[in-house]
Amino acid sequence: MKLASAALGPFETNAYLVMAEEGPDCCVVDAPKDSGRLLLEEIGRRRLRLTHLLITHGHWDHMCDAHRFAAAGAKVIAHRDDRELLENIEAYRNRYRSMIPTLTDDDFRSVKVDRWVDEGDRVETCGHRFEVRHVPGHCPGSILFYEADRKLAFVGDAIFKGSVGRTDLPNGDWNQLLASIRTRIYSLPDDVTLMPGHGGRTSVGTEKQTNPYAKP
Ligand SMILES: [Zn+2]
């Protein structure tokens, strides 16, 4: 896969730039702080055409710059269960500012979602065909985007290399997260590469064997 990534913002959230094998189209997965400026510059440099922004869940560190990609013409895709976070992030300013006092009002701008997707939906973008799987637990609207042809999935904060998403945030649910991982991630083929929202990539087989939190 023609892919670039960068870990950005105060929580080092991964933003992924996914490019078509042929032609100028591209899409972005997740929109941490500063990704709008940096990835849109990169898209301009490579003379690409941005078609979609895929959001794995509505936490601020994954949607901060979503409005910038939308303004650049990207159709925004997310899960309805995070509608409140995505369309009313201004209401959550104080919670994040208590952790990171340097954030400004400009860091809290909602985004209008163009398409709500759910379990089993298909997303076709820039020559890639993704299957959506709903993986709530870390956040109610957590989804992953799985491309069977290329054996790769963007999993957001559901699972990490050797770890899993935290469930102590509002609306987090530990049992639900474990069920999501076991039924919707560990049911993928072992050789599928997992691209998480933080940290390095891993694989389904590796996590099934070694993840200390989520046993198969
Ligand atoms: Zn999160």
Ligand SMILES: [Zn+2]
């Ligand atoms: Zn995150």
